[in-house]
Amino acid sequence: MRLSTLLLILCGLVVASFVLARRRAVATAGGYKGIRSLHSLPAYYGYFAAMWAAGPALLLLLLWSAASDPIIMGQVVEALPEPYRSIQGPELDLVLNDVRVLAAGRGSGTEQQQALQATAAHYQSLQAASRSLLATLAILLALAGGSYACRRINPRLQARNHVERVIRAVLVGASTIAVFTTLGILLSVVFEAARFFSRVPFHEFLFGLEWSPQTAIRADQVGSSGAFGAVPLFTGTLLISGVAMLVAVPIGLMIAIYLCEYAAPRVRALVKPVLEILAGIPTVVYGYFAAITMAPLLRELGQALGLQVASESALGVGLVMGVMIIPFVSSLSDDVINAVPQSLRDGSLALGATASETIKRVVLPAALPGIVGGVLLAISRAIGETMIVVMAAGLSARMTANPLEAVTTVTVQIVTLLVGDQEFDSSKTLAAFALGLVLFLVTLLLNIVALVVVRRYREQYE
Amino acid sequence: MNTELPPPDRNPASARVRQIVEAGLVRRYRRERRFRAYGLLSVVSGVLFLGFLLTTIVLNGYSAFRQTKLQLDLDLDPVVLGLGDGADSGALASADYQAVVKAGLGRLFPQVVDRKERRELNALASASAGYTLRDMVVAHPDLVGRRITAWLPADDKVDMLFKGRVGRGSDAGGQLNQAQFAWVDELIADGRVALRFNTAFFTNGDSREPEMAGIWGATKGSFFMLMVTLVLSFPLGVAAAIYLEEFAPRNRWVDFIEVNINNLAAVPSIVFGLLGLAVFINFFGMPRSAPLVGGLVLSLMTLPVIIIASRAALRAVPPSVREAALGIGSSPMQMVFHHVLPLAMPGMLTGAIIGMARALGESAPLLMVGMVAFIVDVPSTPLDPATVLPVQIYLWADSPERAFAERTSAAILVLLGFLLVMNMAAVWLRSRFERHW
Numbered sequence: 001m002r003l004s005t006l007l008l009i010l011c012g013l014v015v016a017s018f019v020l021a022r023r024r025a026v027a028t029a030g031g032y033k034g035i036r037s038l039h040s041l042p043a044y045y046g047y048f049a050a051m052w053a054a055g056p057a058l059l060l061l062l063l064w065s066a067a068s069d070p071i072i073m074g075q076v077v078e079a080l081p082e083p084y085r086s087i088q089g090p091e092l093d094l095v096l097n098d099v100r101v102l103a104a105g106r107g108s109g110t111e112q113q114q115a116l117q118a119t120a121a122h123y124q125s126l127q128a129a130s131r132s133l134l135a136t137l138a139i140l141l142a143l144a145g146g147s148y149a150c151r152r153i154n155p156r157l158q159a160r161n162h163v164e165r166v167i168r169a170v171l172v173g174a175s176t177i178a179v180f181t182t183l184g185i186l187l188s189v190v191f192e193a194a195r196f197f198s199r200v201p202f203h204e205f206l207f208g209l210e211w212s213p214q215t216a217i218r219a220d221q222v223g224s225s226g227a228f229g230a231v232p233l234f235t236g237t238l239l240i241s242g243v244a245m246l247v248a249v250p251i252g253l254m255i256a257i258y259l260c261e262y263a264a265p266r267v268r269a270l271v272k273p274v275l276e277i278l279a280g281i282p283t284v285v286y287g288y289f290a291a292i293t294m295a296p297l298l299r300e301l302g303q304a305l306g307l308q309v310a311s312e313s314a315l316g317v318g319l320v321m322g323v324m325i326i327p328f329v330s331s332l333s334d335d336v337i338n339a340v341p342q343s344l345r346d347g348s349l350a351l352g353a354t355a356s357e358t359i360k361r362v363v364l365p366a367a368l369p370g371i372v373g374g375v376l377l378a379i380s381r382a383i384g385e386t387m388i389v390v391m392a393a394g395l396s397a398r399m400t401a402n403p404l405e406a407v408t409t410v411t412v413q414i415v416t417l418l419v420g421d422q423e424f425d426s427s428k429t430l431a432a433f434a435l436g437l438v439l440f441l442v443t444l445l446l447n448i449v450a451l452v453v454v455r456r457y458r459e460q461y462e
Numbered sequence: 463m464n465t466e467l468p469p470p471d472r473n474p475a476s477a478r479v480r481q482i483v484e485a486g487l488v489r490r491y492r493r494e495r496r497f498r499a500y501g502l503l504s505v506v507s508g509v510l511f512l513g514f515l516l517t518t519i520v521l522n523g524y525s526a527f528r529q530t531k532l533q534l535d536l537d538l539d540p541v542v543l544g545l546g547d548g549a550d551s552g553a554l555a556s557a558d559y560q561a562v563v564k565a566g567l568g569r570l571f572p573q574v575v576d577r578k579e580r581r582e583l584n585a586l587a588s589a590s591a592g593y594t595l596r597d598m599v600v601a602h603p604d605l606v607g608r609r610i611t612a613w614l615p616a617d618d619k620v621d622m623l624f625k626g627r628v629g630r631g632s633d634a635g636g637q638l639n640q641a642q643f644a645w646v647d648e649l650i651a652d653g654r655v656a657l658r659f660n661t662a663f664f665t666n667g668d669s670r671e672p673e674m675a676g677i678w679g680a681t682k683g684s685f686f687m688l689m690v691t692l693v694l695s696f697p698l699g700v701a702a703a704i705y706l707e708e709f710a711p712r713n714r715w716v717d718f719i720e721v722n723i724n725n726l727a728a729v730p731s732i733v734f735g736l737l738g739l740a741v742f743i744n745f746f747g748m749p750r751s752a753p754l755v756g757g758l759v760l761s762l763m764t765l766p767v768i769i770i771a772s773r774a775a776l777r778a779v780p781p782s783v784r785e786a787a788l789g790i791g792s793s794p795m796q797m798v799f800h801h802v803l804p805l806a807m808p809g810m811l812t813g814a815i816i817g818m819a820r821a822l823g824e825s826a827p828l829l830m831v832g833m834v835a836f837i838v839d840v841p842s843t844p845l846d847p848a849t850v851l852p853v854q855i856y857l858w859a860d861s862p863e864r865a866f867a868e869r870t871s872a873a874i875l876v877l878l879g880f881l882l883v884m885n886m887a888a889v890w891l892r893s894r895f896e897r898h899w
Contacts (some may be wrong), residue, residue: 179722180725189740255504255505275509354490355491356497387825418739419834436732
């Protein structure tokens with residue numbers, strides 16, 4: 001039986017138990033006239049039965065689909081024909097993959113696949129048996145659950161409380177997903193990074209000055225020893241983020257100040273959505289713009305001035321990234337500047353200060369913690385930004401403070417190490433996870449500091 | 463200067479203060495104006511940059527919506543096509559249409575006989591012009607044996623030349639040669655070259671040939687991925703928001719959840735990609751390149767956005783509604799689901815649309831879960847290998863052919879169009895259903 005058919009049947013059973021239970025609840029109360037003797041509204045009895053019908057069956061379905069394939073595969077391995085009996089590990093996986101392909105009817109008729117025909121047929125029959133067993137069990141479970149719930153119905157059953165308890169559990173479960181996501185990120189990155197650090201010493205990674213992750217395929221190959229010193233990546237990331245911040249912070253802040261303190265409401269209403277467009281443009285578009293338009297522009301400008309500008313210069317990437325972050329800085333600063341109480345401004349203006357003096361000496365100092373928090377969040381975004389640098393920054397790690405040269409960043413390296421075919425346990429791919437760990441920890445630190453600063457600031461004026 | 467002013471009051475100290483203040487006034491006003499000008503300059507530069515960006519992309523991309531086609535007289539001779547007698551639809555679909563195209567080109571230039579030159583001449587038509595012809599013949603099998611006149615896609619180099627995207631300089635490496643220029647000029651003079659609406663761009667999957675490459679595969683991939691994201695993240699996000707806003711006690715655990723949510727909203731997207739690679743693909747063994755996995759990763763990314771927006775929407779519902787519901791005897795759960803949630807729904811939907819728009823433009827985490835492969839087939843389920851619009855843009859941006867640059871910009875225009883529609887829907891929803899209490 002196909003999964004979709006099974007699900008459809010289960011749906012039908014759930015609806016049926018709802019209707020039956022609801023009717024039964026009304027009947028036990030002696031028709032609609034006696035409905036006030038019921039503890040809950042009749043529909044709650046329906047939901048109660050529906051939950052009993054759906055819950056156990058779905059749980060079984062979930063567990064079955066997770067557990068059945070390994071068990072079936074275990075059986076298949078035991079039934080493999082003679083030459084394949086003794087193989088282990090990755091080669092076994094290849095053979096089993098062939099079995100799967102054959103069973104799905106997509107075999108390409110290689111020699112190995114011909115030898116595995118019988119096994120594939122065995123696999124297919126096992127799968128079919130598993131599926132029909134699952135269907136029978138699930139339907140029985142749904143029937144049992146539904147009828148059990150129906151039998152429990154009497155006017156004193158606290159159906160609403162039962163139902164609400166389940167809903168509440170679902171709500172609590174949904175709220176913990178964020179925690180599990182963080183945990184998942186940490187575990188996945190930490191485990192792979194730990195495997196990396198068992199091959200490459202921790203200090204060599206954090207303080208090494210050379211990055212060339214190409215490991216040798218053969219032992220006698222020249223010039224591909226594989227060096228995993230991440231310092232050039234960190235300096236490159238800082239250089240590009242630094243340029244971006246030099247663009248984004250002054251412009252973003254001045255935009256926020258102008259819009260909050262000077263602009264007429266009509267100008268504000270017009271400019272804010274325009275800047276939000278800037279924030280809504282996908283980063284891949286900025287990356288394309290940086291690579292195709294900005295880089296040649298800067299190179300020609302550099303030539304006119306007699307400067308050597310690399311075509312993947314940190315300057316061009318940083319400029320475009322800065323523009324991307326402008327709306328981020330300006331909207332965060334806008335919020336905090338607006339939150340400064342008007343009384344402070346009025347006091348300053350009443351003492352004879354000009355508007356700009358009020359802003360510089362009263363509003364900005366008052367808003368400073370919030371602005372600092374916003375800037376920290378912006379830095380965290382600049383460090384983690386990926387597409388712009390992947391498309392427009394360089395690939396070779398170089399330690400330099402000259403923004404006209406090409407540098408590479410942490411995110412670029414993560415992408416280049418992980419995109420394409422790789423075996424999953426080479427130092428090269430594991431290095432990407434170590435870089436990911438560093439990236440996650442640094443941005444986590446920045447975010448938490450920023451959130452604390454912003455929250456404390458907000459409480460100050462509320 | 464102060465001599466022109468009316469005499470200040472008698473107190474010599476305050477007169478001195480006044481003197482000092484007035485001496486500085488000019489400078490202070492100048493500073494004021496300068497500061498204000500800086501602000502205006504910042505605003506203008508932001509707006510100008512946006513204009514520059516959009517103009518560049520429109521100018522680069524608009525021409526990709528039309529494709530250069532060649533008008534050819536084609537003999538659909540069963541012999542050339544390699545069709546035997548009882549040709550069924552299968553043979554019709556696998557016949558040699560490119561040979562017909564080559565014959566059609568050769569008939570226009572009978573003087574070209576040299577093999578090398580013939581090959582150069584054949585290169586003027588798209589290497590996939592035969593497929594266009596095949597679709598035509600399969601749709602109308604009675605065309606076989608007749609002579610037809612058809613507009614077939616030209617090669618991307620001819621396309622670029624005809625659109626004026628490349629010059630005829632000798633430095634244009636990998637471009638057309640002198641003989642080919644002459645043939646193209648002759649074809650243009652005959653009126654056999656024209657720009658037609660580029661249907662292939664909207665109906666095809668990816669291709670190595672720029673003239674056959676389209677965004678339909680990527681669009682469908684994006685659609686499947688967004689559906690997965692929406693189905694997972696919207697109910698979960700709303701449920702989490704309801705719990706945190708309406709039921710959660712104030713304790714350490716709930717604080718911890720909130721810190722997690724706020725932090726996840728600021729975690730770099732590529733880290734979510736690492737999570738997807740390590741957990742969904744390597745641990746659970748889900749298929750690479752599938753929109754399902756991409757959607758899972760993006761749901762985790764979108765969840766914080768939706769939770770934060772939904773909480774704001776719930777908070778905006780006034781306490782009086784809750785009190786009234788509780789006052790007439792509803793349980794807290796009934797109060798939330800019957801009264802608060804319907805009132806907060808427009809705000810939540812707005813948040814969801816904005817979250818979806820962000821997910822649509824996201825590409826970095828998808829590179830990690832393998833949605834970056836070259837995939838020609840248009841996906842038909844969320845489990846088929848696929849790519850999405852932003853990643854398609856990334857892939858094309860890397861291609862060396864000049865014609866792909868144009869198509870990249872055109873794909874960006876399409877993507878921006880989708881984003882615009884989604885954001886306008888959010889704005890409309892907000893203005894239509896926003897309530898001031």
